[in-house]
Amino acid sequence: MPQQTLTGKRVAILATDGVEQVELVEPRSAVEDAGATTALLSLDSGSIQAMHHDVDKGDTFTVDQTVAQVSPADFDALILPGGTTNPDKLRQDPTAVDFVKQFAASGKPIGVICHGPWTLVEADAVRGRTLTSYPSVRTDIRNAGGTVVDEEVVTDNGLVSSRKPSDLPAFCAKIVEEFAEGKH
Numbered sequence: 001m002p003q004q005t006l007t008g009k010r011v012a013i014l015a016t017d018g019v020e021q022v023e024l025v026e027p028r029s030a031v032e033d034a035g036a037t038t039a040l041l042s043l044d045s046g047s048i049q050a051m052h053h054d055v056d057k058g059d060t061f062t063v064d065q066t067v068a069q070v071s072p073a074d075f076d077a078l079i080l081p082g083g084t085t086n087p088d089k090l091r092q093d094p095t096a097v098d099f100v101k102q103f104a105a106s107g108k109p110i111g112v113i114c115h116g117p118w119t120l121v122e123a124d125a126v127r128g129r130t131l132t133s134y135p136s137v138r139t140d141i142r143n144a145g146g147t148v149v150d151e152e153v154v155t156d157n158g159l160v161s162s163r164k165p166s167d168l169p170a171f172c173a174k175i176v177e178e179f180a181e182g183k184h
Helices: 021-033 085-090 094-106 117-122 135-143 165-181
Strands: 010-014 037-042 047-052 056-062 077-080 110-113 153-156 159-162
Touching: 010 021, 010 094, 021 037, 021 047, 021 056, 021 077, 021 110, 021 165, 077 094, 077 117, 077 165, 085 094, 085 117, 094 117, 110 117, 110 165, 117 135, 153 165, 159 165
Parallel strands: 010 037, 010 077, 077 110, 110 159
Antiparallel strands: 047 056, 153 159
């Protein structure tokens, strides 16, 4: 049984239709197993459709609250899973972008994987930061003032990033560690 290092912490997971299922499920399980309470936030109420590699439909997941109903002050940490259409939809929604921008400015830890940094780019939250991502997102990060490295997991002052689903074991371990440390 994992040590309950996140007991009492509330973790937001911001996602919408097209989220890569494994990048939602595994980090959520990791932080819940460590004692955190999670809330799936999305653009609309109801449920979201997860995908497997942007090709096959996965499961649907019930939305706990819309991003418009909450504030970054309600949470201790944030997870931004990937999938290509998920962050592409999020970065076009002003409420979601503002939530991420405020969250990043708060200094609270954020975990982001694969294409998830697109939302951080739109929120101007990668400038001066070092992170990793799926290869097709790296030019966007550089153009937004971030530094990109090609590593399994990268941590920059509470911002934890990974490249792809095969990085999930390292990503999940690192977000639990960083979320336990709290605000940076």
